Amino acid sequence: MSSQKLLEVVESLRLNSLLEIAKTSRFWINLISAYGTYKIIYYLFFDPLRHIPGLWWSRFTEFPLLIRRFNGTQEQYTLQLHKRFGSVVRVGPHSVSVKKVVDIRRVLSSYKYPKAEIYDKALLDAEEIFSTRDEQFNRLRRRQVGPAFSTTGLDSVEDIVLDVGSRAFKKKIETGIEKGNGSYTINYFDNFQSLTADIIGELAFGKSFGALESEKPSIIRLVNSTIIISVLDTLIPPVKYIPFLFSKYKSDKQKMVDFTSSCIDARREAIEKNEFDKGRIDILQMYLNAHDLDGSPITKDELIAEIVLMLVAGTDTTSVTMTWLLHFYLMYPEVYKKVVAEIDEAFPDRSAIIRYKEARQNLPYFHATVYECMRMKPAVGGYLPRDSSSDGIQLSDHYIPPSTELLLFIEGAHNDESVWTSPKKYIPERFMGESGKELAKNLVVFASGVRICAGRK
Numbered sequence: 001m002s003s004q005k006l007l008e009v010v011e012s013l014r015l016n017s018l019l020e021i022a023k024t025s026r027f028w029i030n031l032i033s034a035y036g037t038y039k040i041i042y043y044l045f046f047d048p049l050r051h052i053p054g055l056w057w058s059r060f061t062e063f064p065l066l067i068r069r070f071n072g073t074q075e076q077y078t079l080q081l082h083k084r085f086g087s088v089v090r091v092g093p094h095s096v097s098v099k100k101v102v103d104i105r106r107v108l109s110s111y112k113y114p115k116a117e118i119y120d121k122a123l124l125d126a127e128e129i130f131s132t133r134d135e136q137f138n139r140l141r142r143r144q145v146g147p148a149f150s151t152t153g154l155d156s157v158e159d160i161v162l163d164v165g166s167r168a169f170k171k172k173i174e175t176g177i178e179k180g181n182g183s184y185t186i187n188y189f190d191n192f193q194s195l196t197a198d199i200i201g202e203l204a205f206g207k208s209f210g211a212l213e214s215e216k217p218s219i220i221r222l223v224n225s226t227i228i229i230s231v232l233d234t235l236i237p238p239v240k241y242i243p244f245l246f247s248k249y250k251s252d253k254q255k256m257v258d259f260t261s262s263c264i265d266a267r268r269e270a271i272e273k274n275e276f277d278k279g280r281i282d283i284l285q286m287y288l289n290a291h292d293l294d295g296s297p298i299t300k301d302e303l304i305a306e307i308v309l310m311l312v313a314g315t316d317t318t319s320v321t322m323t324w325l326l327h328f329y330l331m332y333p334e335v336y337k338k339v340v341a342e343i344d345e346a347f348p349d350r351s352a353i354i355r356y357k358e359a360r361q362n363l364p365y366f367h368a369t370v371y372e373c374m375r376m377k378p379a380v381g382g383y384l385p386r387d388s389s390s391d392g393i394q395l396s397d398h399y400i401p402p403s404t405e406l407l408l409f410i411e412g413a414h415n416d417e418s419v420w421t422s423p424k425k426y427i428p429e430r431f432m433g434e435s436g437k438e439l440a441k442n443l444v445v446f447a448s449g450v451r452i453c454a455g456r457k
């Protein structure tokens with residue numbers, strides 16, 4: 001027998017005996033005990049997050065938190081955890097929830113603590129301003145689109161916004177009341193959603209979607225499908241490669257892309273034919289004028305991704321906020337009466353449309369009610385996940401080691417007793433006067449710092 005053959009026999013014998021051992025229950029009991037012992041020793045003596053308070057399971061898994069995310073109780077649950085454990089709470093093997101405004105603002109103040117890995121999955125395939133974790137890329141995009149959100153930019157489109165927004169909505173309600181002989185039933189969330197989509201349509205796609213006039217606006221379905229299929233692609237990667245799975249959502253997403261592409265072409269054509277108003281500074285125009293880091297114009301795929309992102313980022317956030325504001329007015333009629341009295345006094349002509357600057361200057365109480373609404377019901381609720389960077393970070397009394405996911409808890413910040421008195425109560429007056437202006441700086445409804453919401457104005 002050659003030495004090679006001998007070696008093969010010995011190998012197979014070893015393998016066979018190993019397989020025999022693996023068949024015994026004792027082997028598995030020993031293996032599990034060894035793993036358990038290793039984990040216990042690790043979590044007691046070596047786990048870098050072992051000093052952060054939290055429930056015992058958080059050392060092993062984030063699963064219980066995930067369940068609460070899906071059943072819609074994450075916010076109340078995390079608030080309870082903070083009440084019990086303090087301003088920084090461990091909620092998973094590598095993640096902590098952060099509640100204090102001062103800590104959250106510190107993390108958000110610089111690019112040193114980038115968006116966490118979860119953002120890597122963009123809405124469409126191309127990188128865009130929101131999901132990028134790259135500082136240079138984000139700076140570039142913010143610079144490029146910035147003029148569209150500046151005071152000059154917003155002034156240049158205010159009439160368009162008023163036309164597709166306030167005037168269109170007023171007309172719809174008046175017509176409805178007329179047709180209904182003085183009575184008109186309206187789903188205000190749906191209408192706010194359509195109205196917001198139409199405005200973003202004008203600013204980012206170059207035309208209103210006509211959603212407000214439609215009974216069942218297809219653009220809302222396309223946006224929702226795009227979000228759903230993008231989330232499914234992220235959670236279950238094979239979905240992307242099996243054509244018949246969730247085909248309706250996939251086809252809607254493709255329609256969304258095709259539609260956006262046709263809007264970009266239409267604007268380009270209007271520019272070529274000199275039919276475009278050069279004084280108009282909007283999102284689409286800013287991106288059409290922009291160049292990438294290497295000096296080349298933004299590609300069509302990148303353009304589409306940026307434009308669709310604006311619609312997704314702006315529609316539900318704004319309409320949910322408007323809906324909550326109306327809810328608060330209904331729940332607190334005395335607040336509503338004060339708002340109406342303030343408007344009547346500053347703008348006695350009820351048929352006139354109030355412009356942004358006039359409202360800003362003359363309606364402090366109205367603005368206070370909006371701030372208080374956003375404090376209590378932030379449209380982007382839950383967590384903003386960030387990475388603790390390669391140096392780690394000191395937050396309140398805790399040092400958070402590198403590579404930890406910092407879950408910046410918005411409702412937590414908006415209920416931080418060191419900042420807000422009686423945080424559970426709706427008190428718009430807290431935002432009045434000079435002290436109110438200072439207090440408003442503690443709102444993180446639009447995040448804060450370098451990645452603050454680009455569309456917050």
Ligand code: HEM
Pocket residue numbers: 129130131138142200310311313314315317318321378379380384385444445446447450451452453454455456
């Ligand atoms: C009440 C309305 C809105 C709220 C509460 C809101 C909230 C936020 C928040 C919390 C973020 C940070 C998200 C994170 O870091 O994960 C954000 C980012 C962003 N928002 Fe808004 N948003 C609103 C409206 C809008 C509108 C109308 C637009 C555009 C038309 C917009 C565009 C963006 C963009 C582009 C970013 C990404 C900025 C960056 O990462 O540099 N948002 N928004």
